[in-house]
Amino acid sequence: MSTKETYKDSFDELQKIVAEMESGEIGVDELAGKVKRASVLIQKCKEILSKTEVDVQKILDGLDQA
């Protein structure tokens, strides 16, 4: 799965949780679980924004190939 899909899926799920909360569908019982899940999703999305997976060596190897 690409980072884009990971991000999109995570963000969509996150928005769904927020929407559920805003519409008052989430009660105290589910709250802890939902918040926990949302934190994981937020963390996942933030990580994508704050990390780049670049293999510099591979770039350089690619450039050396004539």
Add this chain to the structure above:
Amino acid sequence: MPVSGPSYSLFELCENIKGVLRSTYTQTYWVRAEINTLNHYPASGHCYPDLVEKQNGSIVAQMRANLWKGDYQRINSTFLNVLKEPLRDGIKVLMLVEIQFHPVYGLSLHIQDMDPAFSLGDLEQEKQRCIQSLKEEGLFSKNRTLSKPWLPQRIALISDASSKGYGDFTKVLAEANKHWGYAFYFHLFPAVLQGERAVVTIQEQLQKIQKVKGHFDVVALVRGGGGEVGMACYNNLELNRALTTFPLPVLTGIGHASNLTVAEQIAWHNAITPTKLAEWLVQQFHNLSVPLQKCEDALAKKSIEVVSNARQELQHALRLLAATTRSRQIRHLADWQQAVQHLSSSARYLTKHHNNQLERNRQQMAQGMTVRIRTETLNLDQSLRQLNSRVKQTLANQHQTLDFLNSHVQHLSPEHVLKRGFSIVTQGGKPLNNTEDIHLNQQIEIRMFRGELSAQPIEINHSNEPL
């Protein structure tokens, strides 16, 4: 072939030609030509341009020229000012020339002035031609048809590390990383970014990036500082063809505020300056990050709200429960007290009632007992009396019966029978009461009331009839 007529030395010929030219071309002329090569010598400051005229790509005229330091500096300055381009190779010019002939250097044009408006028009025409060609080839919008990089994070940066533009660009990205933790990766592909060499070096770098394109999200062409000159390279057809057909989105930040170059027009995204381009990249992160932050905030706010609502509901319920309990307690207490009173009065009544009943029963029973005892005593007395008389009666009757029986027994005794004249006959000790039992001629004993006798039967008359 024999020499007929006069001969001239080369110098004499040259001098003659020089004289003819001078007498023929007495003034200066405006001439249109393309500077094939400018041949500027920085040491002396003079230029020795190679001028050409091309038709359908072929050179149809060519001539050397000279442009002295002073003229060059003045004209170049005007060009930079008007065209934003220096005097350079490949530019078409309208120049004021004086025709010169030198015995050693031959024919040349001495350039005295140039009309920048002509070159400007020509550059603009070249630009329009470039646009026209790209459109005809269907390439003008090609790069822009690439899908939006969802997160332009890995940047193939075509720039010059020593340029101000590069510094501005990387500074914004570094700040974005510092402030918001956004992770950018860029790899520099160094190139000359203005003037004629730009066309070649940028294309070389594009070819390099092509080999490793999988590692990048976008190509950024970043230039800035050093004045907005030498930008005509960005109207070059070859370069633009390479840019527009590049498989990654091409971003430009080459600092050209007005009159966009073709490269800026065909770019997937163009920003006025490198700083603005970097800010646009940061904005792409914001576009993802801000909704994320909003979600996070909403989540926190809503969580607090849900918990707080639940707490309020609970407190409300508790208050309600307490109030209800109190009122019920009071009501129950009243009910209870009433019940106790009721019970107690009932108990009192019942006790009293039962006591009365009991007393009545006791009295009735006592009375009943007395009567009964009396009755029973009377009955017993009477029974005793009856028994007594009956016993006496019975005894008397028994006595009478016994007396009667006694007398009867007395009458039946053998003595009494014998007395009355009856005898007992025996034979061999055995009493006889039937003649058939008597054996003839055997002695029989006869016992009478007084005395006994023996006799012998001689004759027997049997009779079946009893006596």
